[in-house]
Amino acid sequence: MFEMLFRSAPSGENPAVPLSELASDSWLCTGAVSENTALTLSAVYACIGVLGRSMGQLPLHVMRKVDGEVVRATDHPAYYLLHDEPNQWQTSYSWRETSMFHLGGWGNSYSYIKRSRKGEIRSLEFLKPIEVALMKSNSGRYVYRVTNDELGQAGISPFDMLHIKAIGADSKIGKSPITQCRESFALGLAAQNYGNQFFAGGGRPTAIVSAKSALNKDSWGILKDAWKSAKNALKRDDNTTLLLPTELEYKSLTIPPEDAQFLDTRKFNRSEIAGIYNVPAHMINDLEKATFSNISEQAIQFVRHTMTPWIVNYEQEINRKVFTEAERKAGYYVKFNLNGLLRGTAKERAEFYTKGIRDGWMSRNEVRALEEMNRVDGLDDFILSADLQPKQPEAVNE
Structure with missing residues (x-):
């Protein structure tokens, strides 16, 4: 398949x-x-x-x-x-x-x-x-050959191609x-196409209606009319009970093993x-x-x-x-900020900020900046909780 x-x-x-x-x-x-x-x-x-x-x-x-x-x-x-x-x-x-x-x-x-x-x-x-191809010239130099509506046909140096x-x-x-x-x-x-063709063809029948006795030409016509009427009633109301003549038997079909394998x-x-x-x-x-x-x-x-x-x-x-070599030497570079993906819930951020402030490696204004809040005077100082203060040397009694 x-x-x-x-x-x-x-x-x-x-x-x-x-x-x-x-x-x-x-x-x-x-x-x-x-x-x-x-x-x-x-x-x-x-x-x-x-x-x-x-x-x-x-x-x-x-x-x-x-x-x-x-x-x-x-x-x-x-x-x-x-x-x-x-x-x-x-x-x-x-x-x-x-x-x-x-x-x-x-x-x-x-x-x-x-x-x-x-x-x-x-x-x-x-x-x-599709518009770009890396080519090697006769002199041994590489160039990106670009073909599109805006540039026409152009050769671009590797230095100018991101x-x-x-x-x-x-x-x-x-x-x-x-x-x-x-x-x-x-x-x-292939599996997707198989499913499309299966359902496009109406799918596998969900049930079989069989007659308990032999049918003649007249009874066969009555059977088809009864089944058509039952299906039309079902379309009008999904909760309608399907009523069939007494000589008919309805058997529901479970999903076959090959279809289960398909899923x-x-x-x-x-x-x-x-x-x-x-x-x-x-x-x-x-x-x-x-x-x-x-x-x-x-x-x-x-x-x-x-x-x-x-x-x-x-x-x-x-x-x-x-950046040019001179700009890189001058300290220029790009940086993605991963905080956009790692940003936690309000509770998780509060716990993180509390530890940073309490342990003395983050100021309160730095926290405000991370939360898109304006700085406030007096919050640039680093603080340290009392239990983390350096131990003072004990006085020596002379």
């Missing part, structure tokens, strides 16, 4: 191709599994959506470290671009969400760093994976997770896809094995082991491409 023949599909590499075209039965004839066809699976769309929304909601700031002090570098041209509006079509959230969408689907995310003649950064122009990569076979280009695990996604597509296959494939993207199952609404105790721990693991590697990937690529 789930056997498929795999081959590449050039049209599936293009994010601009409508999913409705690729989700038709045409791909089933060839067995093609592409990024766009895989995105018709709810589990794939949900996983990439979780990654994109998580990356997009994180505050992103340009920072500068000078003489041991770290401040927000709001005077740098890149601050507004990264924090608010990288280009005329996207907000910072949308730019990063779409970037993760391309990484989860195609394994590569591209943004053209547009600079002025003086070298100052002006915008981050988002590019689709290129975030998923795990790949080499250091220059990332590889699509869907390409890497094609068979797993093909299984999900298990769908569940397994959903869990498998979540594992490929390293997304906890409960985050894509699979709550079968979730409990109140393990969901909290899984959320922390998601931040540590799923989002943090991506965040480091983004930070390092932005730092080495957006």
Whole structure:
């Protein structure tokens, strides 16, 4: 039922191709599994959506470290671009969400760093994976060849291309997770198509009505009229009792073993896809094995082991491409704020702040800043609870 023949599909590499075209039965004839066809699976769309929304909601700031002090570098041209509006079509959230969408689907995310003649950064122009190809010239130099409506055909230096990569076979280009695990996604597509065809054909009958005695031509007509009348009554009122002639027997059918296996296959494939993207199952609404105790721990693991590697990937690529060497030496860098994902309940935050203030490593104005409150005079001092005060030396009696 789930056997498929795999081959590449050039049209599936293009994010601009409508999913409705690729989700038709045409791909089933060839067995093609592409990024766009895989995105018709709810589990794939949900996983990439979780990654994109998580990356997009994180505050992103340009920072500068000078003489041991770290401040927000709001005077740098890149601050507004990264924090608010990288280009005329996207907000910072949308730019990063779409970037993760391309990484989860195609394994590569591209943004053209547009600079002025003086070298100052002006915008981050988002590019689709289908529009970009890494080429090697006859002189041995690499260049990104871009083909789209806005730039036409252009060659962009690697220095001016913000290129975030998923795990790949080499250091220059990332590889699509869907390409890497094609068979797993093909299984999900085959199971989904099987279910669509099953229900499109009316599904399996839920019951059998059999006659207890032989039927002649006249009684057969009476039977069909009685059954039609009973079904029409049932449509008008779901709670209507189904009345049948005395010579008929109604037998309800339970779900057959092969259909139960189909449901298990769908569940397994959903869990498998979540594992490929390293997304906890409960985050894509699979709550079968979730409990109140393990969901909290899984959320922390998601931040540590799923989002943090991506965040480091983004930070390092932005730092080495957006800032010049002189700016990096001057202390400029970008930083994602993970507090957006790790922010606890009001009770948990109160306990955390209390410990920080009581132990003397956090001031009360720092707490107010974290809670988006204005500073208050006199709350910058660090305090220490009485039981944590340093022990005073005992007086020596002479």
